Amino acid sequence: MSLLRTRGLTRRFDGLTAVEDVDFDLPEGQVRALIGPNGAGKTTFVSMLCGRIWPTCGTVEFAGRDVSALPAHKRIALGMAYTFQITSVFPRLTVAENVGLAARRVRLEGEGARLAQALKRVGLGAHHKALAGDLSYGHQRLLEIAMGLAQEPRLLILDEPTQGLTDAEIDAFKALVRALKAATTILLIEHNMSVVMEVADRVTVLDFGKVLAEGPPAAIRADRAVQAAYLGAPA
Template sequence: MSLLEARGLICHFGGVKAIDGVDFDLEPGEVHALIGSNGAGKSTLVGLLSGRIPVQAGSIRFDGRDITRLPAHARVACGIAYAFQITSVFPRLSVFDNVALAVQRTGARDLRAGTMAALDRVGLAALADRLAGALSYGHQRLLEIAMGLALAPRLLILDEPTQGLAAAEIDSFKALVRSLPATILLIEHNMEVVMDLAGRITVLGNGRVLARGTPAEIRANPVVQAAYLGGRDADA
């Protein structure tokens, strides 16, 4: 059984069909990439799945449970964590305290151990006492991933996670993703990262699914090549 099943999702903004009848599945333990050109509907679809945008039609099930009408905070409690495209750290709190706030939500008995474990996993343990706002943009991205990991999610949604990362940091990020036990939904403009990490890829265009398949199948798909892989900007 799929971990997440979305059927017939619709979300229109005025006359714009941002998501227009999308079916989408995530299998337990997979890394699934979501790609598409500017305005394809990626951010809207992620908003629907995470509960930050209301579903106008269709359904979403997570681990067999209907979560279509659940708000975002309730979906977090179900095991869905979301690292935003734009960093959402608390700049005036320390790196440690940012992650500790997430660990607190899990009811962990040892707050410090849980916090440091998440920071260590993303390579930020040595910066635990630094103010989050003083970090480089790339390190803020990693901090947000640590905050997501601290929730011990079953599904972790990563929205443009390598944006602002140096080449060495991207290599470390890929190693991190491969080590995670959670199902990963990756929204990413860096096609090298997508093709290297994803087991399956879904391509959106004009609010609809253009194609889905393995990296090899997506590379060979003429519709995808014409609409996306020919060099158009993938940022949503």
């Protein structure tokens, strides 16, 4: 059964169709990558999944429930968590306080232990007393992931999580995703194709607001239509 499902999902802005008639199924326990060129509709699509914007038409289902009309905070309470493409931490709060706020959004018991575990998993355990605004951009990205993990979501949506990370941090992120997949379904919006090819079970490609292709990473890499639209010819 799909944990996340859309049918005919469409969003128009003043006559411009950003996402058009997208049918999408994400089974529980899968790591799915969503890729495509700039302007392909990825952010708009994810924003509709999360409840940040409403679809013009079509439906979003989560865990068998139609959530198309639910606001973002109610989807979070059902088990969705997401990070933004642009960092959205509270810069004047400590790292620990940021994660604590995220945990309290879903009223978790044992918050302290979950907070510490989330920070340790992303490599920020030693920075728990630092102000979030004093972290490097890459560490702020990792803090956002920790904030998502603290909610113990059924679905974790990560929008450009490796942007600004060092090579070593990217390697650690890949290991983190592999460790998480046993307990959490992950939707990954990512431009770093090394990350996509190494951690995703399946890849969905958007182009001009429509699904261009979908399949295992190797098949997507070899797909001529995907190469023409996004990847370029293989070396």
